[in-house]
Amino acid sequence: MSFLTPYQRKHKVTVIGSGNWGTAIAKIVAENTASNPAIFEKDVQMWVFEEKVEVPKTSPQYNPSSPLCQGPQKLTEIINKTHENVKYLPGINLPTNLHANPSLEDSVKDSTILVFNLPHQFIIKTCEQIKGKILPYARGISCIKGVDVREDGISLFSETIGKILGIYCGALSGANIASEVAQEKWSESSIAYDPPHLDSKAPSPNRSPSSSTLDVVHFTHKDVSGQLSQVKLQALPSEYPPIDHAVLKTLFHRPYFHISVVSDVAGVSLGGALKNVVAIAAGWVEGMGWGDNAKAAVMRVGLLEMVKFGEMFFGATINTRTFTEESAGVADLITSCSGGRNFRCAKLSIERKQPIGKVEETELNGQKLQGTLTALEVNKFLKNQGVEEEYPLLTAVYRILEGTMSVEDIPSYIER
Amino acid sequence: MSFLTPYQRKHKVTVIGSGNWGTAIAKIVAENTASNPAIFEKDVQMWVFEEKVEVPKTSPQYNPSSPLCQGPQKLTEIINKTHENVKYLPGINLPTNLHANPSLEDSVKDSTILVFNLPHQFIIKTCEQIKGKILPYARGISCIKGVDVREDGISLFSETIGKILGIYCGALSGANIASEVAQEKWSESSIAYDPPHLDSKAPSPNRSPSSSTLDVVHFTHKDVSGQLSQVKLQALPSEYPPIDHAVLKTLFHRPYFHISVVSDVAGVSLGGALKNVVAIAAGWVEGMGWGDNAKAAVMRVGLLEMVKFGEMFFGATINTRTFTEESAGVADLITSCSGGRNFRCAKLSIERKQPIGKVEETELNGQKLQGTLTALEVNKFLKNQGVEEEYPLLTAVYRILEGTMSVEDIPSYIER
Numbered sequence: 048m049s050f051l052t053p054y055q056r057k058h059k060v061t062v063i064g065s066g067n068w069g070t071a072i073a074k075i076v077a078e079n080t081a082s083n084p085a086i087f088e089k090d091v092q093m094w095v096f097e098e099k100v101e102v103p104k105t106s107p108q109y110n111p112s113s114p115l116c117q118g119p120q121k122l123t124e125i126i127n128k129t130h131e132n133v134k135y136l137p138g139i140n141l142p143t144n145l146h147a148n149p150s151l152e153d154s155v156k157d158s159t160i161l162v163f164n165l166p167h168q169f170i171i172k173t174c175e176q177i178k179g180k181i182l183p184y185a186r187g188i189s190c191i192k193g194v195d196v197r198e199d200g201i202s203l204f205s206e207t208i209g210k211i212l213g214i215y216c217g218a219l220s221g222a223n224i225a226s227e228v229a230q231e232k233w234s235e236s237s238i239a240y241d242p243p244h245l246d247s248k249a250p251s252p253n254r255s256p257s258s259s260t261l262d263v264v265h266f267t268h269k270d271v272s273g274q275l276s277q278v279k280l281q282a283l284p285s286e287y288p289p290i291d292h293a294v295l296k297t298l299f300h301r302p303y304f305h306i307s308v309v310s311d312v313a314g315v316s317l318g319g320a321l322k323n324v325v326a327i328a329a330g331w332v333e334g335m336g337w338g339d340n341a342k343a344a345v346m347r348v349g350l351l352e353m354v355k356f357g358e359m360f361f362g363a364t365i366n367t368r369t370f371t372e373e374s375a376g377v378a379d380l381i382t383s384c385s386g387g388r389n390f391r392c393a394k395l396s397i398e399r400k401q402p403i404g405k406v407e408e409t410e411l412n413g414q415k416l417q418g419t420l421t422a423l424e425v426n427k428f429l430k431n432q433g434v435e436e437e438y439p440l441l442t443a444v445y446r447i448l449e450g451t452m453s454v455e456d457i458p459s460y461i462e463r
Numbered sequence: 464m465s466f467l468t469p470y471q472r473k474h475k476v477t478v479i480g481s482g483n484w485g486t487a488i489a490k491i492v493a494e495n496t497a498s499n500p501a502i503f504e505k506d507v508q509m510w511v512f513e514e515k516v517e518v519p520k521t522s523p524q525y526n527p528s529s530p531l532c533q534g535p536q537k538l539t540e541i542i543n544k545t546h547e548n549v550k551y552l553p554g555i556n557l558p559t560n561l562h563a564n565p566s567l568e569d570s571v572k573d574s575t576i577l578v579f580n581l582p583h584q585f586i587i588k589t590c591e592q593i594k595g596k597i598l599p600y601a602r603g604i605s606c607i608k609g610v611d612v613r614e615d616g617i618s619l620f621s622e623t624i625g626k627i628l629g630i631y632c633g634a635l636s637g638a639n640i641a642s643e644v645a646q647e648k649w650s651e652s653s654i655a656y657d658p659p660h661l662d663s664k665a666p667s668p669n670r671s672p673s674s675s676t677l678d679v680v681h682f683t684h685k686d687v688s689g690q691l692s693q694v695k696l697q698a699l700p701s702e703y704p705p706i707d708h709a710v711l712k713t714l715f716h717r718p719y720f721h722i723s724v725v726s727d728v729a730g731v732s733l734g735g736a737l738k739n740v741v742a743i744a745a746g747w748v749e750g751m752g753w754g755d756n757a758k759a760a761v762m763r764v765g766l767l768e769m770v771k772f773g774e775m776f777f778g779a780t781i782n783t784r785t786f787t788e789e790s791a792g793v794a795d796l797i798t799s800c801s802g803g804r805n806f807r808c809a810k811l812s813i814e815r816k817q818p819i820g821k822v823e824e825t826e827l828n829g830q831k832l833q834g835t836l837t838a839l840e841v842n843k844f845l846k847n848q849g850v851e852e853e854y855p856l857l858t859a860v861y862r863i864l865e866g867t868m869s870v871e872d873i874p875s876y877i878e879r
Contacts, residue, residue, distance in 0.1 A: 222760065222763075223756055224754065224756055227756050228756070232753050233760065233874040234754075234756030234757055234759075234760055235759075235763065303874070305760070337649055338640065338643045338650075339640065339802050340638045340644070340649070341649045341650055342801070343794040344649065344721070344794055346793075347651065347790060347793055347797075350787075350793065351788055368787075371784075371788070371793070372763070372766070373763075374763060377763055377766065378759040378763040382758075382759040385755045458721070459718065462718075462721055
């Protein structure tokens with residue numbers, strides 16, 4: 048991508064988080080900043096929660112005579128010297144312009160684009176820590192899958208981030224298994240980004256940042272529970288290339304990672320949550336040996352309930368085609384129902400005649416299944432809204448998990 | 464389903480065709496006529512192309528002392544005596560009210576509902592044979608998968624049947640593997656039925672069939688190539704229950720076979736053709752070991768091209784939600800990309816480094832792959848319309864089959 052009008056400043060990009068998905072996304076971003084020097088500063092900061100780790104003997108980076116391999120070392124030092132995240136993304140070479148930074152505040156300093164890629168329980172704490180220490184006109188992209196469903200409402204992680212920091216934040220989600228993306232196996236993803244109008248007007252490079260009346264807008268948002276919140280949003284100075292769909296595509300798109308940029312943040316985020324519930328049902332059906340027809344039926348009904356959920360609770364702010372046509376929708380659903388962990392544990396629970404919680408304990412190394420938790424939260428929310436019966440598949444999954452319905456009842460319960 | 468107003472006459476149903484899918488559908492239909500005596504005559508005729516077969520020694524019907532097992536016998540006699548189609552659907556008990564009939568003309572006599580379930584090369588010949596010998600106000604349902612794509616246009620098999628016979632014909636299609644349906648494994652299917660208005664008005668049981676001006680309409684149809692055709696359609700006499708969505712659901716829906724009745728005949732039919740081309744691409748991707756993300760990406764792009772194809776060539780007569788929400792659309796696509804024969808042969812062709820035609824020869828026992836043929840026909844049609852480049856996945860499959868592109872080129876070629 049080339050810009051005919053040169054801008055005085057370039058975007059500095061920071062990735063906040065360095066698990067397997069955080070590191071895989073940081074790799075992509077750093078590859079793209081290096082190849083688009085007109086738009087981005089080459090160096091990308093990646094905030095790493097500092098811990099001491101040993102370089103595993105199986106790692107290509109292991110060298111018994113190296114000081115790095117004499118007992119536990121700081122993870123940031125290992126990453127910066129070996130260009131490999133030996134703990135969370137072993138075996139993958141990272142670009143040399145990607146810098147691991149143990150200081151959260153230092154890593155976000157002067158960055159115009161903040162990419163969030165953390166487990167969701169750390170979002171609020173992390174944002175509180177950098178509040179007021181970032182550029183007031185920075186923009187965010189949340190790569191955190193799913194939404195936060197509570198009994199009285201649903202909030203998008205991107206909005207939680209945006210509200211705390213006083214910035215606009217979009218979302219990235221798709222049919223992406225981190226290890227496959229890191230190995231540069233081809234996949235697709237969706238970015239949703241729809242800031243208020245002050246960013247969407249093509250700014251003139253010669254316009255002074257203070258000469259426009261559009262430099263600050265009050266961005267009002269009404270969430271599902273009806274709560275209003277307002278963010279005072281500051282315009283990006285015109286010295287920078289505008290942060291629009293084209294720039295985001297340039298930052299995230301790779302020959303092996305195809306990006307489509309859309310405007311539907313709620314749809315892109317919601318798909319990533321609800322598909323895990325559907326994947327549990329698909330795993331049960333496969334475990335029962337009911338065949339491909341039945342599995343496809345469960346996936347189809349699940350997709351319909353995702354569409355209906357979006358229409359009912361997000362109304363006109365959602366585009367139902369996000370579910371049926373985007374990577375964050377139907378493709379992510381297909382991948383999750385093919386071999387994701389919710390699918391696998393549900394299938395095993397039938398084959399072993401064990402509760403899914405038991406399978407979770409023995410198979411997931413202490414990690415938790417997202418789908419069972421989401422099924423519970425979504426059910427509480429639907430009950431509270433008085434529409435539990437209108438979502439027979441989501442409700443069936445909840446009831447089977449609770450033990451008040453059996454897998455054999457699914458076909459008759461979801462019959463239309 | 465119950466009717467408060469009793470009608471003087473009941474519907475007689477005939478299934479034309481007795482392969483594995485024809486027999487499975489005939490089983491369903493006969494089960495439903497038996498349990499809905501207010502609407503249907505109990506006995507269902509199934510036309511069987513007569514041939515002499517031996518009852519296999521492995522069949523539960525085999526009894527060395529029975530006259531039926533002394534050498535080759537007529538298939539219709541075996542079916543009517545043993546209630547099993549030992550040749551095309553072995554091991555499945557058929558309802559005793561299903562009657563195999565070797566005479567095509569006799570089987571359709573006096574029937575108001577004709578269910579077509581034949582290989583498509585026999586449609587025209589079979590229809591020509593019964594033309595003028597059926598009730599003029601009969602209605603048809605075509606269970607024949609796919610559409611007839613030619614360089615200059617696309618015709619629906621249901622329309623071909625309707626035009627030859629001068630009747631209205633709808634379509635049934637879904638994620639249905641005949642053997643699984645026959646075993647009563649749960650699945651779903653879609654029926655599309657949208658006759659001109661003379662059938663949609665609820666008729667009065669007391670109205671004489673000749674007292675209405677709506678008894679005959681000229682049903683004009685314009686196909687994709689712009690050709691107009693007109694069918695003189697005769698109204699169903701009011702002695703019969705109207706043939707509407709509710710009656711069709713009663714005839715085809717079972718606890719193990721869930722039916723949704725819609726109006727979009729073109730969408731339901733088109734999905735069944737194009738998904739085979741997508742399944743070939745999915746098989747290649749799986750054969751390459753590119754992982755679930757990549758396979759989901761190909762399926763997503765395929766689904767989008769199905770939607771686009773429908774919108775471009777059928778315009779307002781198609782409902783794009785048929786592709787993304789119906790069993791005949793997204794669910795059939797998922798099933799076909801999970802283990803259908805097009806998928807399997809394409810996967811094997813990569814693993815064995817053989818052309819797909821060679822795999823087809825060794826794996827399919829002389830049967831032909833539908834997907835390769837459809838890919839070729841669809842490409843000719845798209846070229847003729849000047850829009851080949853707008854369908855990169857369909858075009859890539861064609862070019863790879865022709866040897867002018869390689870599977871490795873798919874990601875970059877379909878990049879958006």
